Amino acid sequence: xxxxKQSPQSLIVQKGGISIINCAYExxxxxxxxxxxxxxGKGPALLIAIRPDVSEKKEGRFTISFNxxxxxxxxxxMDSQPGDSATYFCAARYQGxxxxxxxxxxxxxxx
Amino acid sequence: xxxxxxxxxxxxxxxxxxxTLSCSPISGHRSVSWYQQTPGQGLQFLFEYFSETQRxxxxxPGRFSGRQFSxxxxxxxxxxxxxxxxxxxxxxxxxxxxxxxxxxYFGPGTRLTVL
Numbered sequence: 726x727x728x729x730k731q732s733p734q735s736l737i738v739q740k741g742g743i744s745i746i747n748c749a750y751e752x753x754x755x756x757x758x759x760x761x762x763x764x765x766g767k768g769p770a771l772l773i774a775i776r777p778d779v780s781e782k783k784e785g786r787f788t789i790s791f792n793x794x795x796x797x798x799x800x801x802x803m804d805s806q807p808g809d810s811a812t813y814f815c816a817a818r819y820q821g822x823x824x825x826x827x828x829x830x831x832x833x834x835x836x
Numbered sequence: 837x838x839x840x841x842x843x844x845x846x847x848x849x850x851x852x853x854x855x856t857l858s859c860s861p862i863s864g865h866r867s868v869s870w871y872q873q874t875p876g877q878g879l880q881f882l883f884e885y886f887s888e889t890q891r892x893x894x895x896x897p898g899r900f901s902g903r904q905f906s907x908x909x910x911x912x913x914x915x916x917x918x919x920x921x922x923x924x925x926x927x928x929x930x931x932x933x934x935x936x937x938x939x940x941y942f943g944p945g946t947r948l949t950v951l
Binding site: 757759761766768769770774814816820821822824825826827828 | 840867869871878879880881884886891892894926928930935937938939940941942943944945
């Protein structure tokens with residue numbers, strides 16, 4: 726019930742294309758949904774986040790779409806660049822300071 | 837503002853030893869959470885401290901413990917190390933510990949290798 730399921734596990738996109746990563750959850754007590762980007766040897770860095778009462782949030786090339794009734798949310802990266810190649814994690818916040826993470830998506834953007 | 841800092845960055849220990857990891861949160865942040873990251877299990881929540889009190893705990897054995905000081909700095913201790921404890925240990929801080937749009941910011945992690 727506290728799981729967050731993320732797909733795909735890996736993704737290859739051409740430069741300029743759209744990268745889409747999906748996440749699903751079951752626990753309706755989650756109250757905040759951040760996405761993190763992680764490069765090898767680094768800690769996760771916050772990309773963008775959304776609350777469940779908002780259906781979409783856009784920041785630059787990154788957009789979160791949130792479907793509360795379906796308990797699904799997704800990250801869209803527009804105009805993907807080789808510098809976007811990293812591992813992406815969706816997460817859901819539970820009971821204050823506890824984040825439940827998806828398994829991660831390894832994104833590779835080919836030039 | 838300086839980010840979350842963690843020390844040491846790398847650590848090699850042998851089975852049965854104990855280890856203490858340190859985390860300094862972003863100035864003004866009162867909540868510190870710890871996570872374990874491994875290739876097999878991904879990112880898993882260990883525990884959260886807020887104003888020197890443990891507020892949340894994940895599903896880890898009692899060998900994993902932590903504490904928070906009055907300046908919000910936090911330490912994590914693992915006793916009787918096992919090979920499976922080899923992981924990247926991440927610390928994250930937030931200002932209010934999960935209210936509204938309050939967000940967790942991660943440090944670079946401590947890479948622990950148990951031989």
